[in-house]
Amino acid sequence: MPGLGAKLQAMPKQIIYLVLITVTTIPLFFDVAVPNEPLEATQDYYATLEQLPEGSRVLMASDWTGSTRGESKGAFRSTLNILIRRKAKIAFYSTADPQAPRVAQDAINELNAERRRANLPEFKRWEDWISLGYFPDSEAANNGIANDLQGAFSGRKDFPPGAPPRDVFQSPVLEGITKVGQIPLLLIVTASKTSNFTVERIKPDRKTGYPKLLFAVTGVMVPETQVFYQSKQIAGYCGGLKGVYDLEQLMENGINFPSKKEAVVKSDKYDVVPGYPSPSNKGQGTRYYPTLHFALALMILLVIVGNIGMALSKREARS
Amino acid sequence: MLLAQVAVERGFWSEAPNSPALWTKLSICLIIGLAVMVGLMFVPVRARRPIIGMCTFIAGLYWVLLYVWPKPIDRQPDEAPLNAVEGVAIWLEESNKFVVSFTQILTALLLGLGIFSLLTIHLGKIRRRHPDALFSGVLLASMLLMITFGYWDYNQRQGEAGALLDNPANWTFVQYSRDFLFQGFLQEMDAAMFSIIAFYILSAAYRAFRLRSVEATILLAAALLVLVSLMGAVSSAWDTQVRAIANGNPFVLNFQLSEISMWIRNTFQTSSIRGIQFGVGIGALAMGLRIWLGLERTGGQD
DSSP states (O other): OOOHHHHHHOOOHHHHHHHHHHHHHGGGGSOOOOOOOOOHHHHHHHHHHHTSOTTOEEEEEEEOOGGGHHHHHHHHHHHHHHHHHTTOEEEEEESSOTTHHHHHHHHHHHHHHHHHHTTOOOOOBTTTEEEEEEOSOHHHHHHHHHHOHHHHTTTOEEOOTTSOOEEGGGSTTTTTOOSGGGOSEEEEEESSTHHHHHHHHOOOOTTTOOOEEEEEEOGGGHHHHHHHHHTTSSSEEEEHHHHHHHHHHHHHHOBSOSOTTTOSSOOSSOSOBOOOOOGGGOOHHHHHHHHHHHHHHHHHHHHHHHHHHHHHHHHHHHO | OOOOOOOOOOSSSOOOTTOHHHHHHHHHHHHHHHHHHHHHHHSOHHHHHHHHHHHHHHHHHHHHHHHHSOOOTTOOTTOOOSSHHHHHHHHHHHHHHHHHHHHHHHHHHHHHHHHHHHHHHHHHHHHTTOTTHHHHHHHHHHHHHHHHHHHHHHHHHTSTTTGGGGSGGGOOHHHHHHHIIIIIIIIHHHHHHHHHHHHHHHHHHHHHOOOOSHHHHHHHHHHHHHHHHTOHHHHHHHHHHHHHHHTTOHHHHTTSHHHHHHHIIIIIIHHHHHHHHHHHHHHHHHHHHHHHTTOOOSSOOO
């Protein structure tokens, strides 16, 4: 007859799976407001986006697909919402997965459908954004962007409204752009190593300091991204679901906003970075963070239970 | 308001879409490519290595030169080179777009190779009436359906109504089918497959994470601290209590979970990752040099 120690160490996996399904599913049905303090890296990410001059041109690599949409889609949507507010003109491209451009376009279409329902102006193709499509070799694409941006994107076409596809350099998004140093921001939403290739290949222009690099990465990529953030090679990053939740909270509360005394999020690094309180700030991060919370709690609990089981087994063996 | 049409520079590398010159060049390239492939198949085994080595060296030489060759600073687009060194630098820079395009095309061919490999394996299984032939059939039918509706949708978007199809109100049967297959099936299954990892991680953490040694204890303690710091409710409550107790004392403030977790990340984690990346980088450089200079002896024997 196995003792308590052995039992605690050998819980059937079916029960573990059932508990996991329960604790991760139940929070999805309730609006749970989890207290949170945004990380410094996400604050820098948000502040860099907010400090972007209005109407800036942005290069955005969308290197995520359905597999990581739990994290990446939330980061993509929140970032887009901020950039739309900054009236940014965005050129999307993908270097990680052939599915990625379609996934990004579908996410933009979804966002536009929501904007139409809310009577907000649409994020217009050709005028506000273009899709440069897929580049199969990430290293070559980043080399091309760094050395000859026009060459790297030559021959790519997108759709002006009511007209056949035209060269992307004729669009307001890339008009007059000849090198990457003219673009204030290069942003990557990624679930793969494309962020590493970018930071290895693309250096800011000596005169303008452009492009600043911002990464929105998945949770497992946070440790390697922290290396680039710590060495100031990137201006900030939004890491995993916690990063998305941080970002949504920053969109709502700002930093030192409305004043340092009354602010929800305080920082000595910035003066005032405004927030824009709105129910639309509550996106995927707010919806899924409680689930992550309970999943982490369950993991910690199970590790503790397993170790108690091991300690009890040792004691039983000795006695 | 649309911008005026910008004249696209035509030359040896650029022909007008659908022009006879473009199709002629494409056909010639295809014939030459096929001839080279067939020719390589008949080349004696001993001669293959020098051919591959030469191609590899030339391909690598461009990137090495682009990186190490001195570049003119702040050169204007219409400025002529001052000397031969600048001339080479400008030639390397101007060749970049062709080399990048060529690399992209070459990598894209790997997708075709993947499809060819997939077809060979699964058609073979169906032909041999393998026990898993049904799954092979489903896979090939799914691929065919996705390609059909993907290209059908793509073709419809090439006309003047291309941008209008971004709005679901203008969709036809083709767009609904593409969306159903791509978003409704593929992306959902992709997400489901990835979600399954959570079950394995949880089960593995429960069974494997034991305090069996000092090292394991340190590892577990660090992991738990970082995990707890990601739980906003716990870390916020803890940090608020610490701040209240500290009353501005900087030493006590170090015991906030967010501070401890950032200390672990910035001190141990990033330095470890840097070390690993340096090692990987040096290894990749050594391996790259061996392949580039044809010193790598493994592979390519037959």
